Amino acid sequence: MDFEPSEEHRELAALSARILTDRVTNQRLREIEGGAERFDPELWQELGKADVLGAALPAPEGGGLGLVEQCGVLVEIGRAVAPVPYLPSITAGASVLAEFGGTDHRRRWVAPAARGEVVLTAALAEPSADPRAPITRAERAGSDWVLTGEKTNVPVIGVVDLLLVPAMTARGPRVFPVEPRSPGLRISRQEVVDSDSEGHLELTGVKVPEAEVLGAGALEELLRRSAIGVCAHQVGVLSDALRRTAEHAAERVQFGRAIGSFQAVAQRLADAFIDVQAAQLTMWQAAWSAGEGLPCDTEVATAKFWAAEAGHRVAHTAVHVHGGVGLDLDHELHRYFVAAKRNEFALGGATTWLRRVGARLAAK
8 A cells, every 4th residue: 555645635735724723722621521512513524625525525526535534634633632523524425425326415415415505424333233234224115115123323413414324125225315304214413422413313204315325335435534634634633632731741841751761651651642543544544445346345344443442541641641631521632532532432342343353253
């Protein structure tokens, strides 16, 4: 693989970083977190106007870049812990609709998503079920499909305009676009650790026309993109958490010395650096492989394992080295801690993904 990012990749990431640095301030984040949703509509519109949202979507609705460039944006969003749904709306939702949907999907949803006019998301998680084999059922009823089942932890549920809902048919899983106000769909809020809310869905006879159903392979791509996107966001979160912690260790004086000069602190920071590098390298390997259309199930599982395992260790190191302020809910570090923990368990924790790596190695 080629570890050198393209010029377009660097420019898109740099543009994202400039916008996020200007707009994502501690004061603005406190205002957002005091509301009903952890979502900044003004920042979302700004990213849309700057073509950050559309640049890495397929042409003609987008700029024609791909998953690797989207991961560059997600790293910057993670560094800023920015309250925008780039991962569910662009990396997962719009990208999969563009590839597996029809002309009407691209006109109604992909193009507006690229402009920041609508928000998309995917309902992947179910109680005690592997998202690759959903328990939610889809049965034919004339020219329609009827969905019955339950989904949990659906991102950005309070601002979403379209849900991609995987369900099992007699011939395997398919992905069904569902609007939030569809008859038979009941949505309730679930509070999560970073003052955001996710959604619990109950589907009772929700109808989806056959023409709306996405093509075969959509669920596999949706899961792959979602997992890699979580890893990219986690790399940004952990990178900036470590930077802030190292700066604190260099400035905080105890017993007449900077605490970073103590061997125990220095060793923990060194271990955290190795963890961040491992998460970063495995994420880029998975993203590049997926972007090139190569088989990459093991690479994705490896990257998600490191995002979870490293996320746990680095988040706790950051809190411990910061001492008392690391426990302060009003301190900026707390956002990085809860973001890292949320990414750690998204789509399954470290053990889930390590088992997938082991199963694939055993099969060989």
